[in-house]
Structures are given as structure tokens and as C-alpha cells.
Amino acid sequence: MAAQCTAIITNGLFTGYLSSRETAHAIGENRSGGTMRAEGWNRLPMIRMTNISLLPGQKPLNLEQLIAATDHGILMQTNRSWSIDDKRYNFQFGCEIGWEIKGGKRVRMVKNPSYSGITTEFWNSLDALCSRDEWTLWGTPNCGKGQPQQVMGTGHGAAPARFRGIQVGSAFKGN
Numbered sequence: 001m002a003a004q005c006t007a008i009i010t011n012g013l014f015t016g017y018l019s020s021r022e023t024a025h026a027i028g029e030n031r032s033g034g035t036m037r038a039e040g041w042n043r044l045p046m047i048r049m050t051n052i053s054l055l056p057g058q059k060p061l062n063l064e065q066l067i068a069a070t071d072h073g074i075l076m077q078t079n080r081s082w083s084i085d086d087k088r089y090n091f092q093f094g095c096e097i098g099w100e101i102k103g104g105k106r107v108r109m110v111k112n113p114s115y116s117g118i119t120t121e122f123w124n125s126l127d128a129l130c131s132r133d134e135w136t137l138w139g140t141p142n143c144g145k146g147q148p149q150q151v152m153g154t155g156h157g158a159a160p161a162r163f164r165g166i167q168v169g170s171a172f173k174g175n
Helices: 021-027 063-068 119-124
Strands: 072-084 090-102 105-111 114-118 126-129 136-140 154-158 161-163 167-169
Touching: 063 105, 090 119, 114 119, 119 126
Parallel strands: none
Antiparallel strands: 072 090, 090 105, 090 114, 114 167, 126 161, 136 154
16 A cells, blocks of 8 residues: 555544544545554554654744743653553653743753643644744654553654643752
8 A cells, every 4th residue: 555644633623533444434434544553463453553743833933933932831852751541532741851931931941841631622722833844753662552562663743832721740849
């Protein structure tokens, strides 16, 4: 099968599903989305993420401009842990390092920042997204599905983004 792109969210609206040959017809598709995979011959194949990316913003915006346009927030870097429920509804992500932003400037480093929330509310709070020059393809060795769990690499591309009203925490205990 030729490589393809399946949009799951388009302009803030749910527009597509991950699918297999067995499920494509049920959602009105003519062909599979190519997402039925298994770790090996002795594991149950299941629909799972392949490369799921957040496309870059269309307006020119770099990271420093995004920071300058932010009154107060935490810039989080270097993912270190993640947890999401079986329905992919509630989640929590932790990072190794972050930077507090005040008045459009990085003011101090924070240790082990984290964020959590409800998936749909989180994605609906996205209000700024850097452009193509800032986009990077990241990856993770395990998409966390299966019983027993199957290790399956995935790619996740994204540019720096700003989300409003997100539950944020940190190990920093300052003044």
C-alpha cells in the first residue's frame, strides 16, 4: 500500500479515524488507514498509532516570538513520563525541565514540570502554534497498547505550541 496521510483533526474538528482493512468499511472509508500492527508473529494485531503529528502553524511564528507573546506560562522541554487512561481521555505528562515565562521573557528554570487534563479540553485550548521552521519529528519506543504490552515505535512531529488554562505542576518550591 502506498504511504498516505489520514487527517484525524482538521481545523479543530474531528475528521477521521485510525483504521484497518476490517474496520475501514464501518467508517465509510474505501481503504485501510494502515494502522493495524503487531510487535511480532505471536502477538495480536491491533489498530494503533503509527506516526501521529501536529502539523505546524501556517503563519510565521518562531519560539522566541511565541515566548514574547506569552504573559505568563511554563515552557516545558524534554518529555520524561506519560500516563493516559485506556479510553485516552485523562492524561498526565511530565518533563525534565521547564522555564517560567513572565512578561514575554524566560525568568527562571523549573524542575520536573508536568501537565494534566482531559484530552478534548487540552486540544481545544491550543491557541498558538509555531511554523514549519520550528517543527521537529520526535519519537517514542512504545505506544503502550496490548495485553501483554507490545513495544511499537511511533513518531510524533510537532512545533512549539501554546495551550491556555492547562493544569500545570512542578517540583520547584520557591519563595
